[in-house]
Amino acid sequence: MKVSIKDIAKRAEVSPSTVSRALKNHPRISAAMCDRIQTLAHEMGYVPSEAARLLVGQQTPTIGVAIPDFSDPFYMNMLMGIEEVAIAHQHELFVGSFNQDLHRQRKLFDAFDQKRLAGVVVAGSLVDAAYLSRAQANAPAVLVNHYDYPHAVAVDQKRGISKAVNHLVSLGHQRIAYVSLGTTTDSDSLRYAGYLDALETANLPTHSDWVIAGDGGLQGGLAAADKLLQATAVPTAVVCYNDRTAIGVINGLHQHGYAVPTDFSVIGFDDLEIAGYFLPSLTTLRQPHIHLGRQAAEKLFALMHGATVQAELLEPELIRRNSTGPVRATMD
Amino acid sequence: MKVSIKDIAKRAEVSPSTVSRALKNHPRISAAMCDRIQTLAHEMGYVPSEAARLLVGQQTPTIGVAIPDFSDPFYMNMLMGIEEVAIAHQHELFVGSFNQDLHRQRKLFDAFDQKRLAGVVVAGSLVDAAYLSRAQANAPAVLVNHYDYPHAVAVDQKRGISKAVNHLVSLGHQRIAYVSLGTTTDSDSLRYAGYLDALETANLPTHSDWVIAGDGGLQGGLAAADKLLQATAVPTAVVCYNDRTAIGVINGLHQHGYAVPTDFSVIGFDDLEIAGYFLPSLTTLRQPHIHLGRQAAEKLFALMHGATVQAELLEPELIRRNSTGPVRATMD
DNA sequence: AATAATTGCGCAAACGTTTGCACAATTATA
DNA sequence: TATAATTGTGCAAACGTTTGCGCAATTATT
Known part of the structure; x- marks a missing residue:
């Protein structure tokens, strides 16, 4: 013993x-x-024994982090930011993923609660905020890229996608497609709204064939490319839910013999590290991942120390690289 | 309250x-x-209150996972495998990273210990096994891709790299370079040994200019490409520590106007998801990531239930894609 | 109808730590 | 030299659960 x-x-x-x-x-x-x-x-x-300490009224030096998915590098980068400041505050991380499943998420929140964690940060726009605030009644929580919550840090996704569209418009594109996340979350709705907005502002047409469901990953992007090429009027540019989708799309177009940016312009969202190394390198909207994580964690510790914090909305930056270019003369 | x-x-x-x-x-x-x-x-x-339960002699339904780095998709995939079986066993995951820093790793092990976790899995070849077994004296531990431990699951990295070299040899390559991890760990030593072995077996020359230090990431691969091109005798093929390094190398070569596999063959290790989507798609050695995680977790739960398990060595599989091809006629 | 088994619940100790309070011994102040 | 302050240590309660044991009341067995 x-x-x-x-x-x-x-x-x-x-x-x-x-x-x-x-x-x-x-x-x-x-x-x-x-x-x-x-x-x-x-x-x-x-x-x-941490348990014994906790029992006599101390706090666990541990904060919980709930992420949708271990496979998305975006969240991993965010995690690194969170971890950085957690370590600075002598805290450890308890990380769990819920795979876009609200049931799993609740289980996770319950676990957070049973462990009496000092605080919680939840990433992603799919979150059962009601459940969270009930469960974590006395442990503060900060949300990343979610809007319906008092304490949040997020990037302006709608504005981001609008920027993407504007960029394509300035390059002469008129038929612009959108490949979505595929599941209905705030993130996807906002980005889609940004797409529609910018199109309307630019007086450009929309078309039901031009909005395709992806899955947020490479596979979904690949499949989306197939569908795009079957559209009644084939678009010349496509803005994607995220970088991984964009890479999938480019790969799909490539399999059909088309090159980017010669034949199509493709734009992503996130600015993952790979975005700068892919061939062609990806034009994308930068989410300051690590910064996002750091900010969320800073806010959380502030809350834990009794301070009051306010939500923060960051503006994504357009990073121009080689996956976008002027529209080609004509499409037959 | x-x-x-x-x-x-x-x-x-x-x-x-x-x-x-x-x-x-x-x-x-x-x-x-x-x-x-x-x-x-x-x-x-x-x-x-989990703490109170723990105190009266129950176990925390939580297993700890120590990974080197949140930024490496390989470990994330492994995590998904672990999580899958953890959930099946009604356990949660406590994840921490140590960034190839033994001091941080010890802190992490201490945290595991203070939390009286039910079990631990440690990923990567850099691990203070002595410290671990002292700390976790009564909590079982399983190591992934580490060899000096009673309970481990690993892929045969040496054999893997040898396969890579053999593949290149069969394509006619004679000047084959190796881009390493850059820090001295068992993983790197083993892969390097596999490289030397295969070269010797094939009666091919080695050259100090042909082994370059990377950093396990994209940036390191990019830098390595620069150095490779300055070698006194420029190689025609390069085997890389991992896929991310390989992507960096390909990108670097591309920046100098060289194409893969036309001008150079490049081969990776891991078979990350992106490997199949990169352009060109990557020839690589598949590590069964998720399977690795699942196996590790299964073994851990077996240990926790008092069973005895033995170490397991998996053989990586060569996945032929488009980053390797026959050696070009001549290099000027 | 007497005994045995079962059902339903409470008492109290235990887990490992922290902390307010008390107390003795020492040292500083007047 | 008496009193006050300081220093060093121990007692015991408390945190939230679990669980072996005991006991009464009910039901099943002869």
């Missing part, structure tokens, strides 16, 4: 309270005693 | 023990009582 403070107390012939205090250099314990206890504790391989 | 079992007991005018039992449908509690307590508990928003 694990060695406890009592075991040390017995060996040292002092009371448990003295041991407890000596271990944390309590001012009322003599330096000699502190030394003696600490080396003894180390010898005996003592490891404090 | 959080509502406790005692609060429920008071409201229901029964003893805490009855509440505790009623909540888990103890056979000696009447069905009526169970119902009454359970609905009451739900109304009052009761959430059991």
Whole structure:
């Protein structure tokens, strides 16, 4: 069995309270005693029980993070940002994914709750906010890229996609498609709204063949390319829900013998690291992933310390690379 | 404050023990009582305290996972495999990264220990196994892609790289370079050994200019391409520590006006999802990521249930795609 | 109708830690 | 030299659960 403070107390012939205090250099314990206890504790391989500490009213030095999916690099980058500031605050991360499944998400929130975590950050726009605020009634929470919550940090996704469309318009494109996330979430709705808005502002036509459901991943992008090429009027440019979708689309077009940006312009969203290394490199909207994570974590710690924070909306930046270019003369 | 079992007991005018039992449908509690307590508990928003449970000798339904880095998709895929079986066993994941820093890793192991986790899986070849086994004396641990440990699941990395070299040899390549991880870990040593072995078996020359330090990521691959092109005798093929490095290399070569596989053959390791979607698609050695994670987790749960397990060595499979081809006629 | 088994519930201890309070011994102040 | 302040340590309660044991009331067995 694990060695406890009592075991040390017995060996040292002092009371448990003295041991407890000596271990944390309590001012009322003599330096000699502190030394003696600490080396003894180390010898005996003592490891404090976080559970016992938690029970007497302390906080777990742990914050929970809920992400939709381990396979999306965007969230991983965000995680790195969160982890960075968590470590700076001497906290650990408890990470769980819920795979766009609200049931799983609730389970996760329950786990957070049972563990009495110090705080929680939830990523993604699919979140059962009601459940969250009920469960985490006394642990603060910060949401990333979700809007219906008091504490959030998000990028302006609608504006981002509008920028993408405007960029394509400025290159002369008139038939512009959108490949969506495929599941109905705020993120997708907002981006789609940005697409429609910009099109309307530019007085450009929409077409039901031009909005295709992807799946947020490479496979979905690939499949979307097939459908795009079967449209009654084939578009010349496509803006994608995210970079991974864009890469899938480019690959799909390539399989049909088309080149980007010669034959089609394709634009992504996220600016994943791979976006700069893909061939062609991806024009995209940069989400400041790591910054987003850092901001969320900073806000969370502020909340945990009783401060009040306000939501923050960041503007994504258009990164021009080689997947977009002027519209080709004509399409037969 | 959080509502406790005692609060429920008071409201229901029964003893805490009855509440505790009623909540888990103890056979000696009447069905009526169970119902009454359970609905009451739900109304009052009761959430059991894991800490208290842990204290009375139960296990945390949580396993710890230590990974080198959130930015490497390989580990993320592995995580998904682990998570899959963890959920099946009603356990949650506590994930931490240590960024190839042994000090951070120890901190992480300490955290695992303080939380009295049920078990631990550690990914990557850089692990302080001594520290781990001391700390986790009574919690079982499984290692992924590490060899000096009783319980491990790994792919044969040396054999994998040898396969890569053999493939290139069969295509007629004679000057074959290796881009390493850059930091000295078992994984890198093994892959490098596989490279040397295969070269020797094939009676091919080595050259100090042909082994270049990368960083395991895209940036390192890009930089490596520059150095490769400056070699006294420029190689015709390059085998890379992993897929991300390979993508970086291809991109670097591209920036210098060279095409793959026309001018150079490049081969990766991992078979990340992106490997099939990159242009050109990557020839690589498949590590069965998800399977690896699943296996590790299965072994861990077996250990937790007192079974004995043995280490497992999987053979990576060569996936031929479009980043390798026959050696070009001549290099000027 | 007496005994045995079963059913339903409460008591109290235990898990490992922290912390307010008390108390003795030492040292500083008047 | 008496009193006050300081220093070093121990007692015991508390945190929220679980669980072995005991006991009464009910039901089943002869």
